[in-house]
Each structure stands twice: as structure tokens, then as C-alpha cells.
Amino acid sequence: MKKTRLWFGIAIGALLALGSRHPAWAQQKGEIKIGLSQIASGVAADYWARQVNKPALLAIDDANEKGGVNGRKVVGILEDNQGSATTGAAVAHKLIEIDKVSMIFVAPTPAVLATLPIAESAHVPVISTSISPKVSASPWGALAQPPADRQGLAYAKFVIEHKFQRVADLTGQSDSDTIASKAFHDAVSKAGIKVVDTETYEVNAQDFTAQLTKIRAANPDCLLIQSLSGATYGFVLKQMAQLGFRPPTILTYYQIADPQTRKLAGDLVDGIYFIEIPVDPEWNARVFRPRMGYDADGNGALAYDAIALYLDAYATAGSDDPQKVRAAMLNYKGYKGAVGAWGYNGQPVTQVQYRVARMKPGGGTEIVP
Amino acid sequence: MGYLVTLLTIICIYTMLTAAMDLILGYAGLFSFVHAALCGIGAYSAAFVMLKLGWGLVPATLAAFAVTAAVAQATAAVTVRLDEHYFILGTFCVANVILSIFENWTDVTNGTSGLYGIPVASLFGWTIAPGLPFLGFCAVLTAAVLFVKWRLVSAPLGITLQATREDEIVAWVLGNNVRQVRTVIFVIGATITALAGVLLACFLRYLDPTSFDFSFTILIWAALFVGGSVGTLGTIVGPAILVLFPEALRFVGLSGPHVANVQQALYGLLLILLMMFRPQGFFGHHSVR
Amino acid sequence: MSELAQLVLNGLTNGAVYALMAVGFAIVFNATHVFHLAHGAVLTFAAYCFYLLVAVAGLGLLLAVPITVALAALFGCLIELGIYAPLRARGAGSAGLMIASLGFLALCQNVYAIIFSTDVLTIRSGGLAIFRLGALTVTSLHIADAVVAVIVFLALQAFLTRSRHGRAIRALADNPQLAPVIGIETRRTYVLVMAIGSALASVAAVLLTWDLGVQPTMGFLIVFFSAVAVAIGGHGYLPGALVGAFAFGVLQQLATWQLDSRWQGGVTFAAVLVFLALRPQGLFGARLNVRKA
Numbered sequence: 032m033k034k035t036r037l038w039f040g041i042a043i044g045a046l047l048a049l050g051s052r053h054p055a056w057a058q059q060k061g062e063i064k065i066g067l068s069q070i071a072s073g074v075a076a077d078y079w080a081r082q083v084n085k086p087a088l089l090a091i092d093d094a095n096e097k098g099g100v101n102g103r104k105v106v107g108i109l110e111d112n113q114g115s116a117t118t119g120a121a122v123a124h125k126l127i128e129i130d131k132v133s134m135i136f137v138a139p140t141p142a143v144l145a146t147l148p149i150a151e152s153a154h155v156p157v158i159s160t161s162i163s164p165k166v167s168a169s170p171w172g173a174l175a176q177p178p179a180d181r182q183g184l185a186y187a188k189f190v191i192e193h194k195f196q197r198v199a200d201l202t203g204q205s206d207s208d209t210i211a212s213k214a215f216h217d218a219v220s221k222a223g224i225k226v227v228d229t230e231t232y233e234v235n236a237q238d239f240t241a242q243l244t245k246i247r248a249a250n251p252d253c254l255l256i257q258s259l260s261g262a263t264y265g266f267v268l269k270q271m272a273q274l275g276f277r278p279p280t281i282l283t284y285y286q287i288a289d290p291q292t293r294k295l296a297g298d299l300v301d302g303i304y305f306i307e308i309p310v311d312p313e314w315n316a317r318v319f320r321p322r323m324g325y326d327a328d329g330n331g332a333l334a335y336d337a338i339a340l341y342l343d344a345y346a347t348a349g350s351d352d353p354q355k356v357r358a359a360m361l362n363y364k365g366y367k368g369a370v371g372a373w374g375y376n377g378q379p380v381t382q383v384q385y386r387v388a389r390m391k392p393g394g395g396t397e398i399v400p
Numbered sequence: 401m402g403y404l405v406t407l408l409t410i411i412c413i414y415t416m417l418t419a420a421m422d423l424i425l426g427y428a429g430l431f432s433f434v435h436a437a438l439c440g441i442g443a444y445s446a447a448f449v450m451l452k453l454g455w456g457l458v459p460a461t462l463a464a465f466a467v468t469a470a471v472a473q474a475t476a477a478v479t480v481r482l483d484e485h486y487f488i489l490g491t492f493c494v495a496n497v498i499l500s501i502f503e504n505w506t507d508v509t510n511g512t513s514g515l516y517g518i519p520v521a522s523l524f525g526w527t528i529a530p531g532l533p534f535l536g537f538c539a540v541l542t543a544a545v546l547f548v549k550w551r552l553v554s555a556p557l558g559i560t561l562q563a564t565r566e567d568e569i570v571a572w573v574l575g576n577n578v579r580q581v582r583t584v585i586f587v588i589g590a591t592i593t594a595l596a597g598v599l600l601a602c603f604l605r606y607l608d609p610t611s612f613d614f615s616f617t618i619l620i621w622a623a624l625f626v627g628g629s630v631g632t633l634g635t636i637v638g639p640a641i642l643v644l645f646p647e648a649l650r651f652v653g654l655s656g657p658h659v660a661n662v663q664q665a666l667y668g669l670l671l672i673l674l675m676m677f678r679p680q681g682f683f684g685h686h687s688v689r
Numbered sequence: 690m691s692e693l694a695q696l697v698l699n700g701l702t703n704g705a706v707y708a709l710m711a712v713g714f715a716i717v718f719n720a721t722h723v724f725h726l727a728h729g730a731v732l733t734f735a736a737y738c739f740y741l742l743v744a745v746a747g748l749g750l751l752l753a754v755p756i757t758v759a760l761a762a763l764f765g766c767l768i769e770l771g772i773y774a775p776l777r778a779r780g781a782g783s784a785g786l787m788i789a790s791l792g793f794l795a796l797c798q799n800v801y802a803i804i805f806s807t808d809v810l811t812i813r814s815g816g817l818a819i820f821r822l823g824a825l826t827v828t829s830l831h832i833a834d835a836v837v838a839v840i841v842f843l844a845l846q847a848f849l850t851r852s853r854h855g856r857a858i859r860a861l862a863d864n865p866q867l868a869p870v871i872g873i874e875t876r877r878t879y880v881l882v883m884a885i886g887s888a889l890a891s892v893a894a895v896l897l898t899w900d901l902g903v904q905p906t907m908g909f910l911i912v913f914f915s916a917v918a919v920a921i922g923g924h925g926y927l928p929g930a931l932v933g934a935f936a937f938g939v940l941q942q943l944a945t946w947q948l949d950s951r952w953q954g955g956v957t958f959a960a961v962l963v964f965l966a967l968r969p970q971g972l973f974g975a976r977l978n979v980r981k982a
Binding site: 073074076077204230231232233237240242244245248262265266268274275291293294295296297299 | 691692695696699703802806807808809811813814815816817819821826827828831900901902904906941942944945946949950951953954
Binding site for chain 2: 718724772775776779780781783784785786787788789791792793794795796797798799800802803913916917920924951952954955956957958959961962965966969
């Protein structure tokens, strides 16, 4: 028994000794450290790495290539929060106290909301691509993703403009889907359009046949399908085909353009409308694709821009005082990046708007004016 | 400082959960899949009372106890009389129902948007500040729980439980009301998890349904098996290892998208190796057999 | 009315896949008394094998399916020989075996994620050919699922009743203490049972992967659904697992009928609980699984 404990203690000691070589512990003068509390495990791990973690780190690399922030090197410290509140809290403390980060870029929602109280009392700004309104309500938070009700209103605008009479909504249970769905329903009902059926699928569901059967029976002329995952869209479309169900118009979120969807659903995706974050194709071709080997989607673009705009603003703040840096960021004008020209316009919420696009038969997408 | 305090607080809360699991699984031999969900019921009940009713910590804790004990009683009534493997499935079903309620009963739980802004714990007018004071508070409560557990298992109840775990027919023949004894311990264990849930709510000051899913229950199982069941030291060591080890890994400079997968694969392997070579865990007195 | 009928039909087609998994789980559990959660790891292993054989190596179905089944059976044997048998030799009981099984499932899921990533890997894309029966629709694949499930099951029943090895399995399931006494080789029979159970899982894997692709976590929920299906059908009676699986599939669909579909999971499992409370022996349970105490 004693021997086991001894070996265990030696193992821990060795790990910690190895760890002392970790860059975060090496004290470099004048460096600016950015904490990235994100998902690096679980079902979404690879997607998250592609379209959140790597774009954020790319923005840091690009800033350094341009000379850093007023000549100071920027270091990104990525920690896995497992999408959980408990781990998120531990990560927040670690980034703030041990790494001494200037800002925490954190998602998804459970991790953000666990991070907020800690960051608030430590006076560390938090930037998030979650959609929780609590982030923008906090004096230290900023939302780099359009809030969910803007999503819902974008859906509603499309439906109202095209004068559909019978819409149906297939929505998930994430906080994003729930809030967007409500905003959508309110706007559409106010315009006198009938929502003939709303069905909800559970988190991580892969079988939507029950929900789709009920929607099929309601015979909508436009179906809104809400999801944050390309694979989910793939399954939904296949199961719609399985039920011989294809409403005249389908409206979705931009994840329909994720390569995973076409891999699953093939040309079932053709002609489907979706709302998207306007990614600048020139930026994608020049900055992103050559180094990453794939295209940035809305999440990738927003992640890149959130970090890049923060760093650009930091250079103009004239101080390391986090409150001043945050104010500089919120009021920063003239940034043009992955989503084109945008800013916070003084509000702790990005002003980026959605636009409508459509899946082209045979591949690719086209913007719908 | 806050980082270490945070980790120690999490270890305290997990120790409480592991101690409860030790009573249910270690002593009584019941493989409960509903552990995390019961913790969630305690957490949400307390949060509801504090956030939406505006009451204090004591009524919140009492509410948590009451609701969780009631749910545990109902669960036990259905599942305890079933065969060992049905107990697993029965508690699996109950856990799914509870998680569905967490996600969908939005008037109480706010669904997937979560309950944010749970007030800082305060007892009789004294605020228990986040950080060291809260850790002290958790540590005291955890010690109390471990004490209660120790008294419980030294009493006839504990011995009866182990007898029922080893051979329920013999225990029954000898005059023990096996069903009742198991129900009692399940409800007691559930009440302890409710207390852990209250502390979790006050600690994170935010609750969401994904915090109480099956991976959390399996984590507590792992903590119990690593630390060792039927024992007190094990219920502290297990959580400590499972919390500190991944945090220590952060400092080793490993990177890449699959580090967490390697870590979880190692946990799986650890469970297999433990059953193979050290089924009583590091400090346990009973081999899970 | 046709909505209800379609829901039932959906449930039966989903149930066919659950049925293959449930019968595999049941046969292992009945004979070895192991709560074989690693069954989910076998499903996923078979799914990745099938994917590699068809999408990467370009083999036709005629070759890929038998190879997948063989590999899965081998994998099952390895689990028995490498994990369950050594554990039994060290005195582990059903609890220890279940925990090791769970550990193996977690290990496999993460190894798959490391090797193949967490993305869904697909063999084909697009919809499947469908048949219409009035207002109802069903795909050719799902008809095939149901037919295959029934055929495989009948073949299994024939094996269990007619062949020497099959009868040995049933003897072991009925009376583990007496079986060795009458000359049944327990350890070899365990290996055979694991091979058969894994082969059944691989058939389910082929059907699932063809339509929905493969991802690391696909086995986790399905193995619990199979265990629930076996409980609904009743332990100790193999056709019970089959019926239980179809019943569970239909229940999942009906849980949304006239109810807000966001409660689908909660209603499904609440119904299972009520059923088990009222009839703990399941639909066909020969043995009463109520504790006498």
C-alpha cells in the first residue's frame, strides 16, 4: 500500500516538474496573454477545433506577424472546459490567477456563465460567441455572436417577405434554438402568419422521424429547421426523404452548408435557404483557407474577428487597464475582417447582421438579395 | 489562490457525492444511475427557492432535502424490489425523466438557458463569501457528512446493509427487511447528494441541465472505485485524484484536440485495470465483486 | 389517423435495429450474466470496420458484410478472453464485470475519436428509395432491416434449439452451476456466446452505417436502449428481447403523439418505468425478477 502511494506521488511530482516548462509559467515581460476557454473534447470536439479554437489562435498568430500589440507579443492559452460549468469555473480561475490573462474568450453557454462571476470580481473582460443575454448584461462581458433573437427575427423576415401562409418550426433545445424560436414565433404571428406546427427534438437526438411525421401531417408551405450542427441537418433531411416529405420551401441556419451535411444528405440540400453570417470571401481566400486548408464558416469568422478586433483595439487603448481596453474595443471603428466591416458600436453586442443565402445544386452557395 | 481553492471546493462537493455513492453502492450494493440527477434536483430546488422565491439558504436546503428525498423514495419504491440489473435500468429511466424535466420545465428551471445569478450563500445574515470562506463552509459540511456516514455504517444499519449486499436471500431469511433497509439508505444517500447539489448551486451560482447528465454519475462511480468503496479515506482520495489529475495535465504542456480523449480513454482503461488488479481501489475495504 | 399509423411504422423500423442489438445483449446476459455494456463498443467497432471496407477499401457489399461480421465476432471473443475471463478467474462477480465493461466502452469510444475524429463518416449520401402504402412511407432499407432482424432471429433460434453448441448455451443460461457438471465447457461456451452476440451487433452496425454513417458515440445510447428492451421483453426469454425492442421503438414514437415532442424522452422513459413497476417480469418473463425480500 505504501509503495503505491509512493509511486503515485512520484508520478505527480514528475508531471508537475515537466509542467514547469509550460510556456504559461515562464514569465515573459510585456506579453499579452489571451485565455481561450473552449471545447476540446466530446461530440463536437473536432468541429470546435476547426471553427473556433484554430481560427482564434490564427488571429493571435496574425496579430503577432503584424508586430503584436504595440510591439508586444500576444500569447494564446487554450484550455478545455469540456462544455461544463464546473470545469469552466476551474479554467477561469486558472487562466486569471496562474496565466494572468488580459481577456477570456469563452464558449459554450454553461462555461461562459460559470466564468462571468469570476471574471467580474477579477475585472477581466469576457468575450463570448455564445448567445446568452447574461453576457451582454454583465459590465465585463461582450457578445461576439449575434444574439439569438436576431436569429429568430432574420428567420421571420424571410417568411414574412415571401408571404408564406403556413409555417412549421422544427427546433432543438439548445438555449440558442429556444430563444430564436420564440422570437420567430412572436414576429411571425404578429404579421398574421399561421404557425401550423412546432416540434422540438432533444439535445444529441439522431432520430427525428416522430417530429417530422407530425409536421408532415400539418402540411406547411415553409419549414424552418433550427440546428447548430451540420450532422443534424444531414439526418433531418434524410429522414424527411424517408417520409416522402418535402415542403415547397425550407429555411435553416448556415450549418446546412457544413460539409458534413452534404456528405449525409447529398443533393437533398439543394435549394434550401439559410441565414448566415456574411463571411468575406476575399478574407477567406487570402487569410484563412491557405493556412487552414478549409473554408471558415460563420463560427470561424466570428471567432477570428472577436480576437482580432480586441487586439486591434488594445493597441489604441493606451493602457493595460482592462476597463479601458474593453471600452476601446466596444468603441473601435474601422475594423474590417472576416465578416467584413463591423464593430460593437458602443454596445456589448456585435452589430453583425444575418443575410439570406441558398444551397446551389451541385455544390456551393449563393447569396439571395 | 482562487484556483486551488476552487479545486478544493470541487473536491469537497465530489467527496460528499462519493460518500453518498459509497452508502448506496459500496455498502448496499445498489448500482444507481440516478445519482447526478438527484444532485440536480437538490441544486435546482435550492436555486429556485433562493432565486425565484428570494428566500435564504436554510429554507432552500430544506426544500432541496424534501424534494430530493421524495423523488428518491418514489424511485426506490419502484426499483429496489427489482433484480440488481433492473435496478440499474430503473434508475437509468428515472434519470432520463428527471433530465427531461430539467430541460423542459422552463418555468422552474429555465431549461437550457440555465439559472443564472444564484445569490451568494448567506447564513443567518452572514454572507459566506466566494473563495476561502465558502471552501471552509463546504469543508465543514463535508466533514459532517463523513461523520454521519461513519456513525451510520458502524450502527446495525451498516452491518445489515453489507449483509444484504453479499447475499440478500440469507439476509432476508435472517429476518431483515431487505427492501426497507435499502430504501432507507437510498433516501439517505439521496439527501446527501441534495446537500452537494445545494453547495454546487451556491458555488457556481449558475445551473444548467447538462451539469447533471450520465457522465457526471459515471465520474462519481469512477471516484468511488479509484478511492475504494466501504471506507472514509477512499471517498476523499478518489475525487481528489479525479479532479487534480486532469488539472495537473494542463501544466504539462500537452496540446492538440485529442488530449481530452486520451485522458478519458485512460479513465476507461483505469476502470478495467482496477477491477482486474485492485478491485478495492486505493483505500477501500471491499472489493467490488 | 395516418399520422398515428406512420408513427407506429417508424417505431417498428427503428425497433428492427434495436432488436438486433437487444437479442445480442440478451444472449450474452442470459448465458454469462454480464451486463455487457461493451456491446456498444462492438457495434461501433463493426461500424468503423464496415466503413473502412466499403468507403475506404472500396469492397462491394458481398465481401464487406461477411468480413465485418467475422471481425466483430472476433472482437467479441477478444473481449471475453482478454477482459471477462481473466476477471472471472480473479473472482470478479457481475458487478466487477459490468464496471470493466463500462470502462472498455469508454476506452473504445475515445480511441475511435482519436483515430477517426468525432465527425460523422459516411458511406453514401442522399435519400433512400421509398415505398408508399397509402399515406404511409417506408424506405427499402428499413424493410430490409425488419426482414433481416426476423431472419437472423429465426436462424439464431434454430441454432439454439437444434445444434449441440446452441443447446449448450441454453443449458448454461438455465443453470450455470449444473451445466459444467454435465460436461458443458463453460469457458468455450462463453466465447461462443460473445461471438454470436457481437455478430448480431455487427448486422445492426451495417444497417445503421449504410444510412446514417458512423461516429464514436453511436454505441452508448443504443446499448442502454437494448438493455431496456430486454427488460421490457422479460429476461430469460430471447423472443422477449425481440418484442421488447419493437415495443420500445414504437413507444418512442408514440410518446410524441398528441404531446409536445420536447417531452419525447421523458414520456418514453416514464412509460417504461410504469410498465416495469406494474410488471417487473416484463412481457414474457419466465422468471420473476422481483426480489423476494
